[in-house]
Amino acid sequence: MEKIILTGDRPTGRLHIGHYVGSLRRRVELQNSGQFDKIFIMIADAQALTDNADNPEKVRQNILEVAMDYISAGLDPEKSVLFIQSQVSELTELTFFYENLVTVQRLQRNPTVKQEMLLRGYSDDGTDNKAGIPVGFFCYPISQAADITAFKATVVPVGEDQEPMLEQTREIVRKFNATYGETLVEPAIMLPDNAACLRLPGTDGKAKMSKSLGNCIYLSDPADVVWDKVKGMYTDPQHLQVSDPGHVEGNTVFTYLDAFCKPEHFEKFRDCFVGKKVSFTFNSLDEVKDQYRKGGLGDMMIKKFLNEVLNDTLEPIRQRRHQLEQNIPYVYEVLRKGSEVARAAAAETLADVKRAMKINYFDPGVLDQLIAEQSEKYAK
Numbered sequence: 001m002e003k004i005i006l007t008g009d010r011p012t013g014r015l016h017i018g019h020y021v022g023s024l025r026r027r028v029e030l031q032n033s034g035q036f037d038k039i040f041i042m043i044a045d046a047q048a049l050t051d052n053a054d055n056p057e058k059v060r061q062n063i064l065e066v067a068m069d070y071i072s073a074g075l076d077p078e079k080s081v082l083f084i085q086s087q088v089s090e091l092t093e094l095t096f097f098y099e100n101l102v103t104v105q106r107l108q109r110n111p112t113v114k115q116e117m118l119l120r121g122y123s124d125d126g127t128d129n130k131a132g133i134p135v136g137f138f139c140y141p142i143s144q145a146a147d148i149t150a151f152k153a154t155v156v157p158v159g160e161d162q163e164p165m166l167e168q169t170r171e172i173v174r175k176f177n178a179t180y181g182e183t184l185v186e187p188a189i190m191l192p193d194n195a196a197c198l199r200l201p202g203t204d205g206k207a208k209m210s211k212s213l214g215n216c217i218y219l220s221d222p223a224d225v226v227w228d229k230v231k232g233m234y235t236d237p238q239h240l241q242v243s244d245p246g247h248v249e250g251n252t253v254f255t256y257l258d259a260f261c262k263p264e265h266f267e268k269f270r271d272c273f274v275g276k277k278v279s280f281t282f283n284s285l286d287e288v289k290d291q292y293r294k295g296g297l298g299d300m301m302i303k304k305f306l307n308e309v310l311n312d313t314l315e316p317i318r319q320r321r322h323q324l325e326q327n328i329p330y331v332y333e334v335l336r337k338g339s340e341v342a343r344a345a346a347a348e349t350l351a352d353v354k355r356a357m358k359i360n361y362f363d364p365g366v367l368d369q370l371i372a373e374q375s376e377k378y379a380k
């Protein structure tokens with residue numbers, strides 16, 4: 001069986017470092033591993049519209065932002081198909097057929113949908129003054145199953161919050177195959193293997209990095225903005241004096257270091273730990289953590305180090321982005337071509353689905369058979 005990746009993001013804002021460690025970095029590694037036959041990366045504008053119906057302009061603007069973030073982070077249009085969801089209308093057809101295989105009750109149990117309903121202030125019973133739930137939003141897990149199965153994806157690299165969507169997809173695949181015959185491929189989720197990357201907290205230490213909380217570091221932030229954000233980061237509220245013992249667990253600076261630090265950074269950024277009063281030589285993150293726990297290592301030193309570590313990753317991304325910003329026609333051409341390729345792939349699956357459901361009445365050979373079958377019925 002072919003090894004195929006499908007994944008994507010909603011274009012509701014620029015991508016931040018939570019997206020990067022949660023999924024984007026892994027996608028680039030998988031792309032460059034050469035182990036996959038096909039890689040599809042989707043900008044999910046139609047899904048973004050399920051709760052932004054009144055603001056299509058926001059979605060439209062962010063398609064380009066996300067595309068530039070993708071390419072500058074290392075997704076290579078020569079190796080991966082980058083495309084726009086709404087341009088592949090086969091996906092909505094598949095969604096329509098899958099909707100018959102899922103109950104309202106099953107959708108209501110989806111923990112991610114539940115959480116998003118709270119976040120967006122949708123009423124869950126329609127009795128209070130809050131806005132009701134748009135049907136399209138309620139059904140988006142089914143549309144996501146269409147996205148994944150349309151490309152016969154075997155692997156879906158995503159963040160932890162997408163786990164319920166993958167579970168829903170597998171259920172639909174099993175139900176479809178059991179009802180209509182073996183047609184669809186059951187996908188596996190691929191989560192980050194590093195705990196810090198599973199759910200990168202915001203710079204304020206809050207559970208999740210999110211645009212609405214204003215606690216993000218964006219891939220496209222200039223170096224001075226990153227430094228301002230790092231300086232303002234939440235550390236350990238009990239670490240008042242440099243000499244006090246510090247806590248590493250729940251300390252956002254260390255969580256980010258866990259997510260971004262590489263062995264070579266200790267040599268490369270040695271100067272960060274050279275101070276006027278005290279200096280340290282560290283060879284691993286564990287040594288930094290031990291010293292912080294003992295006391296004597298100040299927040300400013302670890303923040304300077306984190307800033308260097310972040311910029312080591314972000315600077316090449318920033319530079320590629322500046323180049324892309326000067327070449328907007330190229331970015332749209334990538335998306336246009338990618339959408340064509342994606343459409344051809346999804347059309348094949350849609351044909352398989354219609355064949356399995358026997359609603360391919362006018363396919364070559366099928367009509368003749370149908371006529372023969374019905375004629376025989378009336379000839380009796």
Ligand code: TRP
Binds near residue numbers: 007009044047147
């Ligand atoms: N739900 C994803 C997000 O919130 C975007 C998405 C849409 C997606 N369809 C997908 C991700 C299919 C993986 C596979 O960003």
